[in-house]
Amino acid sequence: MIEKPSRIPDLITVKYSRERWRLLTELRGKAAGVLEALRRFSFEGFIHGSIARGDVDRYSDVDVILLAPASSQSLELSLTLNGFRIYSRRITQATPGHTPKGHIYLDAYEKISVTFPLMAFRPLEVEFYKFGGMADIKALSESLRVPGCTKRLTLIEPTIDGHLESNIIGREEEVAEKLDIHPEIVRERVRVLMRRDRIGRTGVFLKVDVRDDESFEGVFERLIKSNPALRRTYLNRIRG
Numbered sequence: 001m002i003e004k005p006s007r008i009p010d011l012i013t014v015k016y017s018r019e020r021w022r023l024l025t026e027l028r029g030k031a032a033g034v035l036e037a038l039r040r041f042s043f044e045g046f047i048h049g050s051i052a053r054g055d056v057d058r059y060s061d062v063d064v065i066l067l068a069p070a071s072s073q074s075l076e077l078s079l080t081l082n083g084f085r086i087y088s089r090r091i092t093q094a095t096p097g098h099t100p101k102g103h104i105y106l107d108a109y110e111k112i113s114v115t116f117p118l119m120a121f122r123p124l125e126v127e128f129y130k131f132g133g134m135a136d137i138k139a140l141s142e143s144l145r146v147p148g149c150t151k152r153l154t155l156i157e158p159t160i161d162g163h164l165e166s167n168i169i170g171r172e173e174e175v176a177e178k179l180d181i182h183p184e185i186v187r188e189r190v191r192v193l194m195r196r197d198r199i200g201r202t203g204v205f206l207k208v209d210v211r212d213d214e215s216f217e218g219v220f221e222r223l224i225k226s227n228p229a230l231r232r233t234y235l236n237r238i239r240g
Contacts, residue, residue: 014055015162024056028140030112031062035137037082038064038114041074045114047140052133053156054145055163065129066116072102072216075116079106091118091219093206096229099125099237100206102216118220119237124188127181131189147178149186153193169194206230 016024031047038045045064050056066075076086084106093100099117106112117125133148133156145158149168155175157164168175169190176183206227210219224231 011164011166013159013162014165016054020056023058023060024051024054027051027056027060027062031064032137032140033082034062034064034079034084034106034112034114035140037078037084038066038075039137040082041078043070043075043078044136046129046134046136048129048134049132049148050150052135052139052146053148053150053163054158055150055156055165062112064114065134066114067121067126067129068117069119070116072104072116075114076104079104079114089210089216091206091208091210091216091223092204093230093233095205096233098205100220100223100230100233102210102220118216119234124182124185127185128189130179130181131185149175149179149189151193153190 028047028051031051035045035047043066045066046052047063048065049063050060051062079086086104086106087108088105088110090103090105091100092103099119099121102116102118104114106114131149133146135144135146139146145163147155147157149155153168155166155168155171155178157166157178168186172186172190173183176186179186206223208219208223210216224234
């Protein structure tokens with residue numbers, strides 16, 4: 001489902017139904033299982049998006065992100081030894097300037113995933129996840145929800161019985177302060193999502209499936225050699 005920028009008034013109050021609380025508990029339980037499996041191998045993962053904020057619906061995915069590069073073999077071992085099955089694997093890069101990422105999907109519909117960078121994230125890329133709301137396993141265990149923004153360019157602020165929802169367009173500085181992120185990341189997301197609303201989704205720069213008999217690292221090395229734009233990004237990063 002493609003979300004479009006919101007036309008809601010300045011502020012609305014949303015009270016969650018019993019079904020929504022049940023769905024949130026169910027999705028957070030799945031996320032906690034993945035985070036705990038990673039933690040047993042000393043990987044620190046975070047959930048981001050609606051499960052971190054609380055405003056889930058039947059389309060919500062369980063998205064787990066690692067903020068630092070990791071051995072894909074160790075990541076996959078941490079998951080399979082804890083009962084997870086790996087259904088598919090993929091490398092993506094949103095644009096030539098963005099950090100390429102590996103994705104490990106834990107269900108046939110690609111609704112549950114673990115994502116990790118294949119080179120170090122830039123600081124603003126980390127803040128992208130904070131923009132959407134990001135929480136760790138401790139927050140899950142304590143049933144804490146965090147503020148964050150949706151693809152509809154609305155700010156979600158959790159309340160005891162639901163959340164407050166407000167439009168972020170024209171309030172970029174204020175929203176950045178609430179989320180403790182740089183205002184530029186808010187402005188950038190507004191630009192990108194408003195452009196997507198005007199011309200439609202344009203796809204990602206790089207999207208390559210990783211076969212069962214391949215490693216993420218091996219495929220990534222091959223892509224660096226064959227893709228000049230990716231190679232430039234890689235060399236620029238390692239040169240600092």
